[in-house]
Amino acid sequence: MESPLRRELTFISATAIVVSNMIGTGIFTTTGFLAGDLGSPGVVLAVWAAGGIVALAGCLAYAELGINFPRSGGEYVFLREAWGPTWGFLSGWISFFAGFAAPVAAGALAVSEYLGHFFPSLSFQQTGLSSGWIGRLRPGNGQLLALAVIVVFAVVNILGIRLAARLQTILTATKLAVLGAFLLLAFTIGRGDWHNFTLAAARTSPHGVGTQFAVSLIFVMFAYSGWNAATYVAEEMKTPERTLPQALVVGTGAVVFIYLALNAAFIYALPLESMKGVVRVGALAAGGLFGPRGGNIFSGMMAAGILSCVSAMVIVGPRVYYAMALDGCFFRGAASVNERWGTPAQAILYQTVASAAMILTGTFERLIYYIGFALILFAALATTGIFRLRGRPGWKRLAAISWAYPLVPVVFVGASIWMLGYTLFLRPTESLLGLLTMASGALLYRWKFRKAS
Numbered sequence: 001m002e003s004p005l006r007r008e009l010t011f012i013s014a015t016a017i018v019v020s021n022m023i024g025t026g027i028f029t030t031t032g033f034l035a036g037d038l039g040s041p042g043v044v045l046a047v048w049a050a051g052g053i054v055a056l057a058g059c060l061a062y063a064e065l066g067i068n069f070p071r072s073g074g075e076y077v078f079l080r081e082a083w084g085p086t087w088g089f090l091s092g093w094i095s096f097f098a099g100f101a102a103p104v105a106a107g108a109l110a111v112s113e114y115l116g117h118f119f120p121s122l123s124f125q126q127t128g129l130s131s132g133w134i135g136r137l138r139p140g141n142g143q144l145l146a147l148a149v150i151v152v153f154a155v156v157n158i159l160g161i162r163l164a165a166r167l168q169t170i171l172t173a174t175k176l177a178v179l180g181a182f183l184l185l186a187f188t189i190g191r192g193d194w195h196n197f198t199l200a201a202a203r204t205s206p207h208g209v210g211t212q213f214a215v216s217l218i219f220v221m222f223a224y225s226g227w228n229a230a231t232y233v234a235e236e237m238k239t240p241e242r243t244l245p246q247a248l249v250v251g252t253g254a255v256v257f258i259y260l261a262l263n264a265a266f267i268y269a270l271p272l273e274s275m276k277g278v279v280r281v282g283a284l285a286a287g288g289l290f291g292p293r294g295g296n297i298f299s300g301m302m303a304a305g306i307l308s309c310v311s312a313m314v315i316v317g318p319r320v321y322y323a324m325a326l327d328g329c330f331f332r333g334a335a336s337v338n339e340r341w342g343t344p345a346q347a348i349l350y351q352t353v354a355s356a357a358m359i360l361t362g363t364f365e366r367l368i369y370y371i372g373f374a375l376i377l378f379a380a381l382a383t384t385g386i387f388r389l390r391g392r393p394g395w396k397r398l399a400a401i402s403w404a405y406p407l408v409p410v411v412f413v414g415a416s417i418w419m420l421g422y423t424l425f426l427r428p429t430e431s432l433l434g435l436l437t438m439a440s441g442a443l444l445y446r447w448k449f450r451k452a453s
Contacts (some may be wrong), residue, residue: 011243013165014173014230015314019253023175023308025110026102026223027259028302031266032278033219035323036204037212041267047213048263051220052061052256055227057412059252059385063245064398066231070240073232075382076320079184082332082385085329086445091378092324093441098434099372100317101354103225106367107310110147110358114303116142137433146359150305154352160341164315178301183261190289201272207426214422217364223259227252227374229316233247243400318347369430373423374437380416383409
């Protein structure tokens with residue numbers, strides 16, 4: 001049966017979705033936490049490089065899975081095919097909370113935090129979001145702005161994938177132009193100091209550097225999350241067999257290069273000691289490089305860059321719940337496609353409501369650990385599916401995976417187990433919340449959805 005979703009996404013649009021999902025909240029907010037945890041410029045750059053290698057290994061594995069299952073849904077489809085409907089459902093359940101609703105909330109809050117550079121009342125510190133799992137139920141200005149952001153993008157996405165994709169391409173092009181200008185000017189006219197690369201910061205983590213490296217990689221992988229974004233909209237690509245692998249690899253490779261360059265620019269701008277614990281690290285670095293006026297300009301543009309990440313996740317997430325609902329593994333309304341606009345409108349609304357709830361009750365740093373733990377767990381499970389699925393008749397093998405097989409999937413799965421083990425030990429609250437989310441999904445599946453699947 002032909003999909004009711006419209007095949008309108010090109011290589012450019014699909015790559016824009018990957019890049020926009022990746023470049024956003026993480027790169028503009030996490031280096032300040034890494035500065036205190038790791039304490040060394042070289043180690044900070046090394047953890048970003050390691051994250052890039054892991055992300056590239058993951059996207060190659062997903063590219064092979066995607067060309068064999070060119071359906072909307074991403075991990076949900078891969079896990080369902082490899083390990084059965086229960087694991088497929090749990091993947092989609094985790095994606096609903098940790099994969100999309102929570103990152104959309106974190107991204108919208110990050111927009112407010114960056115705009116807090118101009119309007120202090122929008123900052124986290126003014127809204128009570130900096131401590132505890134439950135924030136103030138009386139929303140502050142920052143939370144209200146974040147809510148407005150997700151509502152606007154929900155409306156745009158309901159009105160059609162073509163409109164959403166055009167807006168996404170524009171936002172992505174704008175973001176890349178801003179980042180390109182920032183990097184060019186940072187190393188030409190910026191008032192930085194190469195000596196900063198030799199200056200260590202006093203570490204705030206009580207753990208050894210090796211142990212902390214594994215946990216900090218969770219932060220970095222949150223910033224790299226989105227490398228798999230194109231798999232979620234494969235059913236809306238014109239030629240998914242060719243477009244999907246290209247979009248994944250090109251988009252991820254470009255972002256790895258940009259992230260390393262941006263972190264080098266941040267350290268060139270300021271010593272690590274000045275960045276410790278700072279959320280608006282991009283704005284701080286821009287001010288150090290270009291002075292107050294230049295810093296203001298780039299701070300506003302970086303807020304716009306985070307908007308493109310929020311937009312991309314609002315596009316991608318509902319396609320997972322749509323695919324699940326078609327299989328009877330999610331609330332029935334998520335499978336409906338609006339006849340006028342050809343979009344999964346109810347699925348978009350479900351995600352918007354969940355994101356709004358997290359904006360009103362969530363935190364920032366702990367939210368990132370929760371997101372990272374849950375997503376890495378299920379990405380590793382999906383990647384291990386290659387070992388089982390490659391034996392199927394007619395399986396299409398990606399040359400990059402076949403070369404030195406099974407090196408690529410082993411790199412991703414091995415790194416994931418390393419990160420998950422240390423995070424479970426050192427950040428038990430966030431890890432257990434991820435496991436609790438999975439357990440609640442298992443109970444819901446057994447009670448409501450098992451017969452349908």
